[in-house]
Amino acid sequence: MLESLRNIKSLEDIRVEKARMKYESLLAESRMMESMRAAGQLFTVVSSLKRVSGGIRTAYSIISRFSRFISRWFGRKKEEKEDRTPREEDTLRY
Numbered sequence: 001m002l003e004s005l006r007n008i009k010s011l012e013d014i015r016v017e018k019a020r021m022k023y024e025s026l027l028a029e030s031r032m033m034e035s036m037r038a039a040g041q042l043f044t045v046v047s048s049l050k051r052v053s054g055g056i057r058t059a060y061s062i063i064s065r066f067s068r069f070i071s072r073w074f075g076r077k078k079e080e081k082e083d084r085t086p087r088e089e090d091t092l093r094y
Contacts, residue, residue: 008014041047 005017008017
């Protein structure tokens with residue numbers, strides 16, 4: 001900034017420097033407002049509900065996959081055991 005002030009030699013240079021500073025301050029203010037809006041949206045009720053529902057959906061998916069894995073693992077053994085035992089329909093009753 002001091003470098004640009006050293007190059008001022010006329011009133012026109014002052015006007016140009018003043019306009020440049022105003023533009024830079026408006027840019028900084030705009031960026032700050034965007035950051036504040038983004039932070040505000042991060043903590044809104046709607047986004048919180050979306051995050052919670054996404055977490056529940058993920059947990060449900062994991063639990064259902066785990067239960068399918070367990071049922072497949074233990075389910076096959078039960079089917080094999082049932083095939084080995086004689087069925088009641090096949091036995092003769094007197």
